[in-house]
Amino acid sequence: MTSPVRLLGPADVRGLAAELDLRPTKRLGQNFVHDANTVRRIVRLAGVGPDDVVLEVGPGLGSLTLPLLEAAAGVVAVEIDPVLAGRLPATAAERAPGRDLRIVTGDALRLAPHDLTPGDLPRAPDVLVANLPYNVAVPVVLHLLAVLPGLARGLVMVQSEVAERLAARPGEKAYGAPSVKLAWYADARRAGPVPRAVFWPVPGVDSGLVAFTRHDPSSSGAAATDVDRTEVFAVVDAAFAQRRKSLRAALAGWAGSAPAAETVLRAAGVDPGARGEALDVAAFTAIARARRAVTPDALTP
Template sequence: MSDTGLLNPASVRSIAHQIGLRPTKTRGQNFVHDANTVRRIVSLAQVSAQDRIIEIGPGLGSLTLGLLETGAHVVAIEIDEVLANQLPDTVFQRMPEAAHRLDVVVADALDVTTIPGAEPTALVANLPYNVAVPVLLHMLEICPQWRTGVVMVQSEVADRLVAAPGSKIYGVPSAKLAWYAEAVRVGSVPPTVFWPVPNVDSGLVRMTRRCPPQIDRRGPHATRSQVFRVVDAAFASRRKMLRSALAGLCGGSSAASALITAAGIDPTARGEALDIGDLARVAEALAQAGVLGSLDQV
């Protein structure tokens, strides 16, 4: 297959020069210029012509073009107005038959509350290193319709996102992502495929949406926000036992110990030993006691 429609190092630099772009670290701007890497991401995401894809931070359009090449529709969310304005022109010039399948939203992804148009089916993105985790969790929260996704993030972040309980790097990102989806690391990407070249490797994480963990009883369950309050408290200090970590929420370690025990969890356990189902049970016990507010349906 010809690469004439996709960007290469020369075309990336040419577009950047044309619009006077100087990539900034504050916005995590590192642009992919390798067609093989783009097609690898698209293949891992199993994108088809029936998909409507959310892309965060399209930048100069390398991944955008790869997604459009499949026949999919792309909603690209770009914070940089200059880049956002250039993207439709780049697509029209290099892949004119796909131009009508691109929608560009000029916004900070963290400020977006709805995705325009038809319901999206997937998220595929090279996420800016500096905001990758909050952006990913925000997109999972505001847009429950997308069922699968692949994101490229800093390698260390990729490892944290997919870490299992008991791991030294299991923490808040791991637990919160697990609330929404099953996540697996599906590859690595070297710095050399980016411009400018970052000083770290990147990792690819594939997600498959699933239902939040449910407690084995009838009636209402702890909400996402209630569970996430417990997650944040449980990991605020990794060395603390759960009864100490949650003491601030419960009015003391004795009260916390009783509520954690009622949830069927050892109060001397540490947060990093508990999966998202365990943490959800603790949240429900605290909510039942009025510690986290009233229970609502998830």
């Protein structure tokens, strides 16, 4: 019979940090959760069950890793700090014996599918659950969704403002390029706040949870298979680089001129006077598709 999992409390987190002579750095976004109720809540909200293999980015001292090991079939933990990565197996063996944990030492932004070969685990990860460093949260989520098509859903803890941007809908104040790009892959929603007091050291910003479920590109109308992601993201970046301008003006550089942008927009069925913040991912996809269809002569000023 598998032994019960013993989670880390505040004294345990500080004790491990002292053992490793660890001084948390802002550069790596090292704020460690020390509250058992918070990590169990995250696992519950992520819907992690015995059939799931979880990808955790930035496990740190293992506060979230332990309840994930308790709930899932296995965990693949990606840690950039070699000292933390080296200590985590012992923490898991001491506090979650008999569970399946695999450590990958490296940068999640450089992660590739071959880095996550299942090994002794049932299969490659299908769920992302992570306390992400605030400064790289958006690029990490987008990179992992791009390179790991097997990730079906996830729950990430990020800075509250980042959570708002990731889950925002068209027309909302926080809506921007991260909102659209995540919507290309998945349906996202806010899943609740996380108080500062559950971290050590205490961060200077609030945190929030974002849940997402990957959708089928062929059925969503958003990530249509006839248009490449990079084409759509180029339109998104251009539109939000000058978000207060009309799309006719904001996309002038992308299309070659303001009149050319208007031609493409009208071909896509989009009002040239609209702003990017009013468009959903399907509309941006339509613009990228229209750019392909409009003849070069039509784009000539």
